[in-house]
Amino acid sequence: MAWCPKCRNEYRKGIKVCMDCNVPLVESLEEYDKMLFENQLGIRQEVIIDELDHYETTENELDEDGILKQTPAYVRKEDKYKDTLSSAYTLLFVGFGGLIVLLLIITNIIDLHLASPGKYVTYSGMAILLLIFIIIGLASLKASKKLAKEAESENQLTNDILDWFNKNITKDLTDNGVNLDMVEEIQYFKRIDNIKEIVQKAYGELNEDYLDKLAEDIYQIKYK
Numbered sequence: 001m002a003w004c005p006k007c008r009n010e011y012r013k014g015i016k017v018c019m020d021c022n023v024p025l026v027e028s029l030e031e032y033d034k035m036l037f038e039n040q041l042g043i044r045q046e047v048i049i050d051e052l053d054h055y056e057t058t059e060n061e062l063d064e065d066g067i068l069k070q071t072p073a074y075v076r077k078e079d080k081y082k083d084t085l086s087s088a089y090t091l092l093f094v095g096f097g098g099l100i101v102l103l104l105i106i107t108n109i110i111d112l113h114l115a116s117p118g119k120y121v122t123y124s125g126m127a128i129l130l131l132i133f134i135i136i137g138l139a140s141l142k143a144s145k146k147l148a149k150e151a152e153s154e155n156q157l158t159n160d161i162l163d164w165f166n167k168n169i170t171k172d173l174t175d176n177g178v179n180l181d182m183v184e185e186i187q188y189f190k191r192i193d194n195i196k197e198i199v200q201k202a203y204g205e206l207n208e209d210y211l212d213k214l215a216e217d218i219y220q221i222k223y224k
Contacts, residue, residue, distance in 0.1 A: 074209035077154040081147035091137030098130040
């Protein structure tokens with residue numbers, strides 16, 4: 001017998017393609033699920049990746065040993081804003097604080113007992129370095145204001161999507177194509193794909209990394 005890896009329907013011997021899904025049939029769902037699971041976890045590829053349906057991986061995503069590359073986790077705009085603002089304040093504090101200390105040294109309020117011929121070179125170098133800190137700090141502060149607006153927009157979009165999803169989407173839709181005989185990890189990947197597809201149909205194309213993070217958040221709400 002043959003099986004469709006997408007809708008999981010059984011076909012009699014001799015049929016090669018699922019009439020509903022238009023995908024090649026497989027001889028064993030268990031072996032197919034195992035193969036799919038290995039590819040999702042980044043284990044060395046032993047099959048032609050292009051033949052997989054929902055878990056297709058391109059050659060550009062593989063390293064020279066055929067292992068799936070690790071992609072960095074998505075960083076929320078709000079977290080970027082907080083990090084940038086914190087860096088700006090730190091640089092400005094060091095810059096202005098350092099200039100104050102340098103001024104006290106130059107006026108001999110703080111005496112470092114530096115030799116006269118070389119101390120002015122030292123003072124100049126310290127002043128230039130501190131001014132660089134201040135310039136970078138001001139640039140970071142300006143960038144943080146832009147990130148603050150982007151973070152507000154992203155948070156609003158996220159809240160809107162989560163609220164809409166919880167009100168309108170049931171588990172029947174996110175469980176589409178999921179069977180209890182599947183490996184647990186395969187069920188998870190299938191549900192994540194379903195969530196991403198539902199969100200994209202409702203809200204259009206979104207940043208892929210953002211969509212991955214959003215789908216994970218929705219999954220945690222729905223299934224945890």
